[in-house]
Structures are given as structure tokens and as C-alpha cells.
Amino acid sequence: MNNYFKMSALAVVVAASLTGCNDTPVKQEAIAKEQRTLTSDDAKIFLDKVAKELVALNLESSRAEWIYQNFITEDTAALSSTTNQKATEASVAYAVAAARFDQIDVTPTQRRQLNFLKQSLVIPAPQDSKKSAELAEIGAKLGSIYGKGTYTTKSGETLSLGDMTAKMATSRDYEELLDLWQGWRQISVPMKELYTRQTQLANEGANGLGYKDLGAMWRSNYDMPADDFGKELNRLWGQVKPLYDDLHCYVRSELSQTYGEDKVALDKPIPAHLLGNMWAQSWGNIYDLVAPKNADPGYDITKQLAVHQYDEVKMVKGAEAFFTSLGFDALPETFWQRSLFTKPKDRDVICHASAWDLDAKNDIRIKMCIQRTGEEFSTIHHELGHNFYQRAYQDQPVFFQNSANDGFHEAIGDTIALSVTPKYLKEIGLIDSIPDQSKDIGLLMKMALEKIAFIPFGLMVDQWRWQVFSGEVTPENYNTAWWELREKYQGVAAPIVRNANAFDPGAKYHVPANTPYSRYFLAHIQQFEFHRALCKIAGNKDPIHRCSIYNSKEAGQALNTMLEMGSSQPWQQAYKVLTGNEQMDATAILDYFAPLHTWLKAKNQGKQCGF
Ligand code: X8Z
Ligand code: ZN
Numbered sequence: 001m002n003n004y005f006k007m008s009a010l011a012v013v014v015a016a017s018l019t020g021c022n023d024t025p026v027k028q029e030a031i032a033k034e035q036r037t038l039t040s041d042d043a044k045i046f047l048d049k050v051a052k053e054l055v056a057l058n059l060e061s062s063r064a065e066w067i068y069q070n071f072i073t074e075d076t077a078a079l080s081s082t083t084n085q086k087a088t089e090a091s092v093a094y095a096v097a098a099a100r101f102d103q104i105d106v107t108p109t110q111r112r113q114l115n116f117l118k119q120s121l122v123i124p125a126p127q128d129s130k131k132s133a134e135l136a137e138i139g140a141k142l143g144s145i146y147g148k149g150t151y152t153t154k155s156g157e158t159l160s161l162g163d164m165t166a167k168m169a170t171s172r173d174y175e176e177l178l179d180l181w182q183g184w185r186q187i188s189v190p191m192k193e194l195y196t197r198q199t200q201l202a203n204e205g206a207n208g209l210g211y212k213d214l215g216a217m218w219r220s221n222y223d224m225p226a227d228d229f230g231k232e233l234n235r236l237w238g239q240v241k242p243l244y245d246d247l248h249c250y251v252r253s254e255l256s257q258t259y260g261e262d263k264v265a266l267d268k269p270i271p272a273h274l275l276g277n278m279w280a281q282s283w284g285n286i287y288d289l290v291a292p293k294n295a296d297p298g299y300d301i302t303k304q305l306a307v308h309q310y311d312e313v314k315m316v317k318g319a320e321a322f323f324t325s326l327g328f329d330a331l332p333e334t335f336w337q338r339s340l341f342t343k344p345k346d347r348d349v350i351c352h353a354s355a356w357d358l359d360a361k362n363d364i365r366i367k368m369c370i371q372r373t374g375e376e377f378s379t380i381h382h383e384l385g386h387n388f389y390q391r392a393y394q395d396q397p398v399f400f401q402n403s404a405n406d407g408f409h410e411a412i413g414d415t416i417a418l419s420v421t422p423k424y425l426k427e428i429g430l431i432d433s434i435p436d437q438s439k440d441i442g443l444l445m446k447m448a449l450e451k452i453a454f455i456p457f458g459l460m461v462d463q464w465r466w467q468v469f470s471g472e473v474t475p476e477n478y479n480t481a482w483w484e485l486r487e488k489y490q491g492v493a494a495p496i497v498r499n500a501n502a503f504d505p506g507a508k509y510h511v512p513a514n515t516p517y518s519r520y521f522l523a524h525i526q527q528f529e530f531h532r533a534l535c536k537i538a539g540n541k542d543p544i545h546r547c548s549i550y551n552s553k554e555a556g557q558a559l560n561t562m563l564e565m566g567s568s569q570p571w572q573q574a575y576k577v578l579t580g581n582e583q584m585d586a587t588a589i590l591d592y593f594a595p596l597h598t599w600l601k602a603k604n605q606g607k608q609c610g611f
Pocket of ligand 2: 409
């Protein structure tokens with residue numbers, strides 16, 4: 001979070017003098033002449049100046065955003081939107097100014113820094129202050145609608161998303177689940193018009209920076225031709241799909257036994273409200289319904305947290321202790337003073353978990369409405385992964401204070417959470433005994449429900465957005481296209497006919513928040529490669545799903561070497577430092593789950609699979 005370049009008012013003025021918009025022919029001539037005479041030294045002056053201004057602007061806009069997200073009111077939304085507008089305008093001006101060095105001979109490092117300035121805006125505004133103000137207001141409105149969303153159930157209870165999430169994790173009542181599922185999707189109906197306009201404006205902004213649409217701009221951030229990025233995702237998905245298909249087939253048939261074939265047909269997509277999660281994006285919460293017989297590992301982290309009286313702070317301390325066991329410094333005192341760990345009772349906040357780095361030094365925080373569950377314990381590791389990464393690259397120039405690609409940022413905490421194995425849990429006293437090998441299919445099943453189930457969801461969100469941004473999908477078809485992709489990739493379907501005004505994508509945080517989503521798909525592939533590499537360095541002899549790198553200073557050192565590079569090199573170089581490979585590959589995740597895959601194939605024999 002919050003790694004994107006935001007710039008100061010001063011910067012707007014400086015950059016505006018360098019921009020070429022609305023120029024007369026005479027002025028264009030002058031610019032062309034100037035371009036011919038620009039040198040690498042000019043690039044240095046420009047980049048030094050921008051770097052200084054960026055630090056100040058990042059701090060200012062992060063503070064405004066932090067206050068807004070921790071205290072949503074009309075006023076904080078207005079302040080956040082003004083600051084965002086200023087930052088976006090400055091970023092656009094910098095991007096245009098950076099493009100003036102396109103034909104100039106600069107050093108490779110300068111070229112990389114200039115490219116980041118040109119590409120890294122997630123939501124570029126048109127170069128028209130009325131429109132940039134409108135875009136910023138829309139952003140704040142969408143965020144507020146999501147953050148304030150509640151639903152009053154058929155039985156008269158008013159619930160937040162957190163309440164609904166908790167109920168959906170444990171309820172096995174078809175009708176109750178349906179009520180919650182459709183209820184949350186009522187909050188996003190008013191988003192559709194705003195989203196439509198936001199798409200128009202952001203596309204106009206992307207066009208102004210030379211991209212054919214916003215999707216093309218997003219795809220340009222991966223140190224490969226933008227057109228190849230989509231193909232790369234498809235290649236990786238092709239590797240994982242056979243395993244997903246077998247998991248889907250097995251889960252569907254077990255759900256069909258629980259809910260009846262009339263509710264879960266064996267030849268159709270799975271109704272999306274039955275998978276233990278509001279978006280059917282990870283399925284770990286229905287483990288009890290699909291658990292392999294005689295292979296139960298015999299513990300449930302949620303229960304163990306309660307038995308051992310873990311409150312929210314103790315959960316975060318527990319996750320921090322893993323990182324310090326690897327040799328990372330403890331979190332600063334201000335982290336504990338300034339983070340938000342529990343949902344306040346008296347005000348609206350954005351509860352979706354996030355990690356922040358306010359000053360690019362030590363002011364790191366998380367913001368999360370923690371629930372005392374095993375799932376949230378993993379999410380805490382995820383968030384701290386962001387914070388430890390941010391601290392590791394703080395000595396890089398501001399342009400490189402980011403992950404190698406955005407998947408890396410999402411993968412680090414998850415990589416650590418893969419080491420939360422029975423052996424580790426016993427070592428920290430959360431469980432009393434380590435289940436023996438005969439329980440491995442149970443352990444792997446639980447992990448597959450979380451990780452393998454997620455992968456097609458991680459892919460389809462941006463497939464949808466790319467189609468929306470390119471105009472291939474128009475507003476009348478937003479929702480239909482969403483469900484087509486949900487069926488195609490995940491094999492899940494809306495459990496009831498959707499109204500013409502429904503805007504179901506808006507019920508997923510990252511759509512109104514405008515956070516690209518391919519990063520999570522990448523992270524799910526990468527984290528298994530990182531885990532495998534770190535386990536090797538730690539001298540692990542156990543099967544990979546039982547490996548924990550806890551306490552391994554060697555593994556910590558290797559991880560840190562990659563993290564401290566930030567985005568200073570193409571991501572392939574950072575990847576190579578840890579894994580030895582320059583290409584992402586799904587074999588690590590496939591190897592990890594190989595015993596489960598064999599088991600699933602046997603279970604699925606004679607079953608009708610596919611959707
Ligand atoms: O949004 C997140 C993190 C914050 S970066 C909690 N995740 C995605 C989601 O919740 O949809 C982590 C996994 C996928
Ligand atoms: Zn994250």
C-alpha cells in the first residue's frame with residue numbers, strides 16, 4: 001500500500017513549466033529544440049528535485065489518507081480528495097516531464113527512474129483541473145460507500161462486513177448465507193455510475209500519458225512488454241488449472257452432499273455463497289465440510305488462539321516474533337502506538353487490512369479490524385510482510401522504494417505464513433503435539449482451500465477490469481461480464497438472478513479502492529517459490545509443506561538481500577537472487593500440493609468434473 005508516487009504543490013508548478021500540453025506550434029518548436037539539447041545531467045537535476053519533493057508529498061498525502069481511512073466523515077473525505085487531487089496532478093505533470101527524456105541518452109538507472117515516473121500512477125487524471133477534482137471526489141465517494149457499508153438482515157440485525165464475514169465462515173444454513181451474500185451486494189449498487197465515470201476519466205488520463213487505456217498502463221509495470229504480461233498470467237494459470245479443476249470437482253461433490261443435489265448440482269458451477277467467504281475467493285473456512293476422513297491434523301488455530309488467550313495485540317506480537325527470529329529488527333514503538341488493530345465502535349473506518357509507511361523511514365503501521373481467527377493470524381503475517389519490506393528498502397532512492405514488482409509486496413508476508421506449520425506452532429506453544437504424517441492430506445487440503453482456490457479469483461478480477469478499461473465491456477454489461485468470468489475461471493455462479501442495476505464487482509474492496517489485483521495472483525505463485533528457496537537455505541529436511549524457516553538467520557539474510565533491492569533492478573534480478581530463476585514458475589506450488597493432487601484424482605475417479 002501507499003507506494004505510489006504522490007507529489008507536492010511546488011512540484012506541480014515546477015513540472016507544469018516542463019509540460020508540453022496545449023502548446024502552440026512555436027512553443028512545440030521550442031520544446032523540440034530543448035529536447036535535442038537535454039542531457040543526462042539535466043535528467044540528474046530533474047530527478048534529484050523530484051526525489052526531494054516526492055518525500056514531502058508522500059508524507060502529506062499519506063497522513064491525509066490515514067486520517068480519512070481511520071475516521072470516515074464528509075470532512076475527512078473532502079480533505080483526502082483534495083490531497084489526492086493535488087498529488088495526482090503533480091504525478092501526471094511529472095510523468096509528462098519525464099517523457100521529455102525519452103530520446104535522450106541517460107544512464108540505465110536514470111532511465112529506470114524516469115520510467116517509474118511515467119508508469120506508476122494507478123489512476124491518472126486528465127490534464128484538466130476540473131476533471132482531476134472530479135476524479136478525486138469519485139475515489140473518496142467510492143471508498144466511503146464501501147467503508148460505511150452495512151446490511152440489515154432478514155432477521156433484523158444490522159451487520160458490518162466484518163460481522164458478515166464471520167457469519168459466512170461458520171454458517172452452514174443455505175438461506176442465511178444467501179441473505180448475507182445478496183445483502184452485501186446491495187451496498188455496491190450506487191457505485192456503478194461513479195465507477196463508469198471514473199473509468200472514463202482515468203482512461204482519458206492514461207491516454208494523455210500515451211497509453212491506449214488504463215489497463216495497458218497497469219500492464220506496463222512488469223519489466224516485460226505490456227502485451228506479454230497477460231500471456232504470462234495465462235501461462236501460469238495453465239500450469240495450475242489441472243490442480244484447481246480437481247479441487248473444484250471434489251469440493252463441489254462434498255458440498256452437494258451437505259446441501260443436496262438440488263442446491264449444488266454436480267455438473268454446474270458452485271453457488272458462490274457456499275464457500276465460506278463473501279467472494280468465494282478462498283475456501284479455508286469450509287475445511288470441516290470437505291476434510292479428508294482420518295486425516296484431520298487435530299487442531300484448529302482459531303480455537304488454539306482462544307485457548308491460549310491471544311488478543312489482537314498478542315496476535316500481532318506473535319507474527320512480529322517470526323520476523324525477528326529471522327534476524328529482522330523489532331517493529332518500532334510508534335508501530336504499536338499508531339496502528340489500528342480493532343474495529344472502533346464509535347466511528348466508520350476502512351477495515352480492509354493494509355500496511356503503511358508514512359515517512360519512508362520508521363513510521364510504519366498496520367490498519368486492520370482484527371478478528372481472533374486463524375485466517376486473520378495469516379493476514380497479520382501478510383501485513384507485516386509489507387512493513388518489513390518497506391523498512392528493508394528504505395535506503396534506496398525514493399523511486400526504488402517499492403517491491404521488485406507488485407506481486408513481491410503481496411508475497412512476502414504470505415511466504416512467512418507458509419512457515420506457520422505444526423512444528424512451528426508447537427515450538428511457540430500454540431499446540432501440544434505435531435500431527436503425524438498420516439494427517440498430511442488434511443494439512444494440504446486446508447492450505448489448498450486457501451491458496452489454490454484463490455488463484456483463478458486472483459486472475460479474473462483484472463481480466464474484468466482490463467475489459468472494462470479497454471471498452472470491450474460497456475456499463476450495461478459490467479455485471480454480466482463479471483459473472484461470465486467468475487464462471488469461466490472459478491467455476492462459481494451467482495446463487496440468484498442478478499438485478500439489472502447490480503454492480504457486484506463493487507462489493508469487492510479492490511474495485512472501489514482501485515487497487516490492481518493481478519499482484520495477488522502473482523504473489524500466490526511466487527510465495528511457493530520463495531518458500532522452497534528459503535527452506536533450502538534453512539537446511540530443511542522435512543517435506544516442503546512441513547518446513548518452517550523459523551529462527552533461520554541464513555534464510556532471513558537471503559530474504560533481506562532480495563527485499564533491500566527494492567525496485568532498483570528489473571524484478572527478474574531480484575527473483576534470481578533468492579530463487580535462482582528469472583522467470584516465475586508454478587512448479588513450486590504444484591510440487592507442494594503433489595500428494596494432495598494424487599489423492600484428489602483418486603477421489604474424483606468416476607465423477608463428472610468441469611463446469
Ligand atoms: O487485500 C489483501 C490484503 C491487503 S494487501 C489483506 N489481500 C487480497 C484480498 O483480501 O482480496 C490479501 C489476499 C488477497
Ligand atoms: Zn497486501
